[in-house]
Amino acid sequence: MAEALVGIIMGSQSDWPTMRHAAETLEALGVTFETRIVSAHRTPDRLCDYAKSARDRGIKVIIAGAGGAAHLPGMTAAMTPLPVFGVPIESKALKGMDSLLSIAQMPGGIPVGTLAIGKSGAINGGLLAAAVLALTDPALARRLDAWRSRQTASVAEIPSDDET
Numbered sequence: 001m002a003e004a005l006v007g008i009i010m011g012s013q014s015d016w017p018t019m020r021h022a023a024e025t026l027e028a029l030g031v032t033f034e035t036r037i038v039s040a041h042r043t044p045d046r047l048c049d050y051a052k053s054a055r056d057r058g059i060k061v062i063i064a065g066a067g068g069a070a071h072l073p074g075m076t077a078a079m080t081p082l083p084v085f086g087v088p089i090e091s092k093a094l095k096g097m098d099s100l101l102s103i104a105q106m107p108g109g110i111p112v113g114t115l116a117i118g119k120s121g122a123i124n125g126g127l128l129a130a131a132v133l134a135l136t137d138p139a140l141a142r143r144l145d146a147w148r149s150r151q152t153a154s155v156a157e158i159p160s161d162d163e164t
């Protein structure tokens with residue numbers, strides 16, 4: 001199997017219904033990825049191992065989804081020089097505002113590219129990771145262009161009464 005270029009990590013199994021949209025986006029673009037549950041709080045040693053080994057294992061970009069006190073993207077970024085994109089998971093209590101602020105408000109020096117809360121953020125995390133890889137992969141750049149063209153073509157000009 002081809003080596004994974006993108007690491008999709010998440011704090012919990014409960015994040016997967018959101019993070020699978022990042023995986024599906026990468027799959028549609030023909031980008032190899034791996035998925036792991038890595039909790040900053042419950043499995044801190046797994047997080048250290050993952051973040052510290054990612055670059056040497058060939059990973060180029062990490063997409064990290066977490067909810068609530070969402071330390072996973074920031075702690076991952078602290079332990080790897082790879083680009084890290086954070087996806088705030090929509091939490092029950094605060095609708096993901098807690099996740100968003102935890103991920104976005106990094107101190108200067110350790111960047112995390114923060115995406116939208118929930119599904120949109122996961123999709124865009126996949127697209128951003130692909131865009132980074134496309135800088136040095138012309139075939140992927142063409143696939144990304146085609147993906148955008150298909151999206152543009154799918155938008156109707158006139159609204160329809162059809163609810164489906």
Ligand code: RP5
Pocket residue numbers: 010011012013014015039040041065066067068089
């Ligand atoms: C975070 O806590 C996870 O990223 C998840 O979004 C949230 C809740 O986790 P569970 O209690 O559902 O496992 O670490």
